[in-house]
Amino acid sequence: MTGSTYIDFDKAQGVGMKLIRSGENPTFGLLIIAGINLGLRVSDLLDLSFRQLRNDTITITEGKTGKKRNLKTNDNIKAAVTYFSKENEEFHAFRSRKGTVYSIQHVNRLMKKHFKGSNITSHSLRKTFGRRVWDNNQQSEKALMYLSELFNHTSVSITRKYLGIRQEELDDIYMNL
Structure with missing residues (x-):
């Protein structure tokens, strides 16, 4: 796998909720929760408002592809956003204590x-989403097809490489000799 790596979904979910509940950095905790549960690029995540996160469906136009997408907010996101009941609906959800929207560099x-660990970046949130979908669907080709479409990849083989699955399979060849 090249670039960033994924994070264990449950660990990321726990860190996100801890940051929210403890008050240490609630908006970053919400960003983690939204990132691993929506699978968006960080640039698209940073554009989300509290209103969007409170809705059952989020409609966005992806910055990179210009494609319109509808996403469902699951119970993980709904639970996390309840801690922000006093926030203005129109505000960007992911702001620093100074009130400015996080930069990608700051998120990184x-x-x-x-x-902690090597190759952890903002993109790890999107890969964590992908690995969770793949694992929850018994690591099936069907899951890879869905992810390929969600990620706007041109082929399932790109999705497989993106998630680091291809390298794991190649490594297994050596281990099974």
């Missing part, structure tokens, strides 16, 4: 702070 710094 926070990722490295809260998730």
Whole structure:
């Protein structure tokens, strides 16, 4: 796998909720929860408002592809956003204490702070979503087809490589000799 790596979904969910509940960095905790449960690129995540996160369906136009997408907010997101009941609906959800929207560089710094390990970046949230979908669907080709469509990849083989699955399969060849 090249670039960033994924994080264990349950660990990421726990870190996100801890940051929210403890008050240490609630908006970053919400970003983690939204990132691993929506599978968006961080640039698209940073554009979300509290109103969007409170809705059952989020409609966005992806920045990179220009494609319109409808996403469902699951119970993990709904539970996390309840801690922000006093926030203005129109505000960007992911702001620093100074009130400015997080930059991708700042998100990357926070990722490295809260998730120790090599190759952890903001993109790890999207990969964590992908690995969770793949694992929850018994690591099936069907799951890879859905993810390929969600990620706007041109082929399932790209999705497989993106999630680091291909390398794991190649490594298994050596281990099974």
